[in-house]
Amino acid sequence: MRTNITTFLALLFTVLSCNLSKALTHHDSSSDPEMQRLLKKLDTVLDKEHIPGLMISIVRKDGILFSGGLGYADLEQKIMVNANTQFHLASVTKFFVAMGIQILISEGRLDLNDRLHDIAPEIPFTNPWESTNPVRIVHLLEHTSGFEDIHVSKMVNIERIPQKGIDAIRSVKSSFTSRWKPGERASYSNPGYNILGYIIEKISKRPWNEFLKLKLLNPLGMQHTTFDLSGNSQVSFAKGYDFSAGIFRPLPLYGPSSNGASSALVSDASDMSRFLHYLLTADENSNVLKPEDLDEMEKVHSTLASKRGLQTGYALGNDLFPNNKKIPLRGHNGKGEGIVSWIFFNRQKGIAYAISANANVNLYPVSRVIEEYLTQDVSAPTLSSVELDGHEIEPMLGYYQFLNPKNERWEFHKRIFGGIRLLSIAGDKLIVDRGHGRIDSLIHMGNKIFRVKGDIIPSVIVGTDDDGRPFFHGYGNGFYRKAPYAPILLQKTLIYLGLIAALLSMIYTVVGIPMALLRKISLMDLCLVLLPSLGMIAFFVSFRLLGKTEAVSKELLTYMNMTSISIFAGMLFLGISVALAAYLLYRRWMKIGKKWIKIALAFNTIFLFYLVVLFAVHGWIGVPVWLM
Template sequence: MRTGWLNKFSGVALLWMTSISMAEPAPSPQTLEQLDEAIQTRMAEQNVPSVSYAIFNQQGLIHNQALGVKDRQSATPATTATLYRAGSVTKTLTAIAIMQLIEQGYFDLQTPVHTLVRDLPIVNPYHETHPVRIVHLLEHTAGFDDMHFKGIYRDDELLNAHATALQVDPEPLQVRWPPGAMFSYSNPGYGVLGAVIEQISGQRWEDYVQANIVTPLGMKHSVLTIAEALERDHALPYQQDEPSAAMSAIYLRAAGVLWTTPEDLSVLARFLASDGATAPGLLSVPSIRRIKQPQSTLAAQAGLDFGYALGVYHSVVNGRHFIGHNGGITGFFASYGFDPATGIGYATLHNSDQVGGAFARLITDYLNQAYPQTPKALPIATPSPALEGWYRLANSRNELMRLPEWLFAVARWQNVGEKVVLNPLVNDSIELVVSAEQRLAEADDPVWTGQIIADGDKLAGFSLDGQFFRPVSAFSALAPPVLLLLALAGLLSAPFGRRKALQARSLRRWPTLAAVSLLAMFGLTFNLSLQTVAQINLTTFGIFLASLLLPLAVIGGWVSIARYWATETAAIAKWRCLIGMLSATYITFLFANFHWIGLALWAW
């Protein structure tokens, strides 16, 4: 999956993320010394304390390097044995554990999960025809929301059962569309898999994975708890310049607790790349190949072999095809991947969350120079004119961010000769090509990354890099964001004007209150962090109050208009106030429809 494409349509990116200005690209590193220099330059630019990385092939490690310090206060250098939190890379281990239990005959990928673990808080309105199956959890196609804020961090590292931990935040387990249709990344789905592993094995998730995967694979440094990591050589987490409070434990351990090194991630990646040859007997060749093959989405069912599979996903980085995973947890970032054609790969970890996949891109840039591949042109066909038009994102990852995605995650498909130009409403256009089998790819990609989906004789939409877009009319795509921009202009200009122009000054006070509440609601979000957003504090309570004041101001404003409109003589001023109230009403309608009124983030 290509992070840049996902971020084009990310509501989080629209509201809470700032873009990094890009300088002229530096020359590609030709040697390992130049690669180290490039990484150190980027570390200095982004204030990253340390980066540890490895390069490998199917025979073993090619290069293993640690740069920088694991702890700024003591200035202790990081080593190749220094542990880092790897976040969602943990999902690869959980998927291997599930496949082991399948090989032991306990269930299969098509087994409905409710038959394995009772009393899970899954709400599935499609249960009779589309139950949530094991494969849906592994491939993130159950239709779940991602975890809510209250379900991320916990105060203590209590290793209680995953079935119990899921009760803390059950809301994401509400199925939003028929399972087995669209990809939507969901950490709670892997929490459910943790409950399955514990139920079937009779062991804690940590104990099973350590004994049956980590130890026999030879991941000699890796541990699965904070307590164990603190007893070993470990890096401290950093947000900007200071140590963060990110040593907090998490509820959904099967989704993200691994502490590891690049050497150990290389061991894991080589096991998958070699179809198990590096650890015979751990898992059969067919099972390992299935781990690398997505099958449950509509795109996969149509023949696309790119996307999220079982605890790993396919990506294109610097024009090269990789299979692997990344992981981000406050203060840390991890990434590993291997080229399925050659087995060459990388693993990288760093103790800052200011930079995501930048170091992986530098390493893969070097791999392209040191281990070049012969470019292979994809066979393309002329795209059908019936595909032209507007599309809207249909598979939001987070329900909380569905409003900005509904407004702005739209794109126009235009055929230009044998190519397609996809013009997002937000961000730059991209150029696509189409195959005779209705596959999609960006123009320079080495593999097909998307699929046009038919529903009988009708166009259902298209999937590109995991994101599913449904066709909509131009009016449906453009009217909501245009109306929002007009509403913002109308509301934010309503408080201004000659102070004494109105006899009934409440006509202006209500739209002013609505504007202030809107500005306060969004201004306060800049004070949030993952550690504070799930707590009742001045910021979250302020957002809650501001989201309530908006509809109250709308009600008050319309009462005032009904009472004073006929007698108010300042025509221009009162019409401006009316426009302000219409604007506030439209924004309130949007907020209410997407559950942003009374927004209690600590309970979300």
């Protein structure tokens, strides 16, 4: 009996493999002059952009055009990239997790509008609007829950022991506070997808990665695709690099944060080609998701903008990008330790590609070459416009404040400096000032929906929320609300005055040091400007060190060490130095004879103190980074 079952399963696997092989037509790139020209162009881009190696999958509905790679997966060992070199695709994982959720929905085991609290009350989250605007599954999928992105000390798992179950979710609970009504605006949140992984586990009764293998990877024949939950390096993995000062430096491999459902995917060109081909050819006989399920994944459901008619934005695990000038492409990108990945597709046009480079680079030069090849026979669409109703739009002109940063601590300044102005109406165009001399013409497509000049699809909408307040959604998933400009101008002015005070302190210090050496002024008087100067230098050095560490050595932000202590101490020293300088000025005020010197020192002290208070309130001073 056991032999019969084994024989049957082997036969079944053979039949399925044959069917899959039949469905996938591999074009022989070695005999295709066009493909050879494309690969030569890409090779040139690799040299110019300092990319060690590149994974490439190029697919049309009628077959796989290319599945392989260029360059080196490992520079030290001189290992070349091939069709089976595995790349860590980082946030591309989210598209696969979203498909897992959609599979559960298609099976009737879950619904987009299910409340998170009803499904998993054990998850610790805070939503002040829960009674009227609860966090739902769709909000996690579309990043509209209001949750923050991952905090710096939680970005990686250095213990190389996978986190599981509710403990994995609790490890990133510091991000689980809704900052606005769920469903109003989008803000990218990795921890939201960790929750979705947990929900897959809870409903399917198996680990999320095993569920995806069973329901998605195995049916598609993706035998070389896995989820790296530990961060242990393997020979088949491409090694990530950082290029600086003319040198490629290998970067460490980490385990993903939480349960890995936001970033653990590892795949190769061969498997990604199979996946993309499935997206382009799925029909009613598909054993994964049907076309109507995939259509549903391409809709934006929950944002205020989508409810007013705009469908550009983050949908269920994928985003729509308006930058191609012939056809719109949707997909996802990912960025890990020295590896950057993009996947793009258009199911209606039957084209798709996936690329991954093992360096911290912008993949746009690579994608542009591939998209030119895929769309060479496609004509640019004829674009129309609708004249604006001036009476309707006129009341909506004015200043709009940016309101949806990914992280309130590190991006609080975007609420002050990230705003836009709707300037005027010119026929079918809305003129927008983005600041720093950037003036955009937005072309009206009807119903207050606009496309940016040069784009082929709308990506902007102006409307009013449920309380009648004007809002602007555009420039990615940016959300702006009309606001009085005077308070913003006041904040900007105070910050600029603080920066001027910092610069003046340094100038005074440069002048004061030789004067102190010549005994023209006392050492105590020099300290009035020297202390805040040293504080500002320490702050900027620490902030730069934080950015560099986050880019190439994230593990140093997860525990107390010389680097994390230096970042903490450098930022804290700014507050201490300015406070000491203020105290010294108070003590020496009556001994300063010249009025203009008093005014200059008072100016510096007041506005530097304002900067210190501002930074402290927003967590840039006095908070150990390893505890964030």
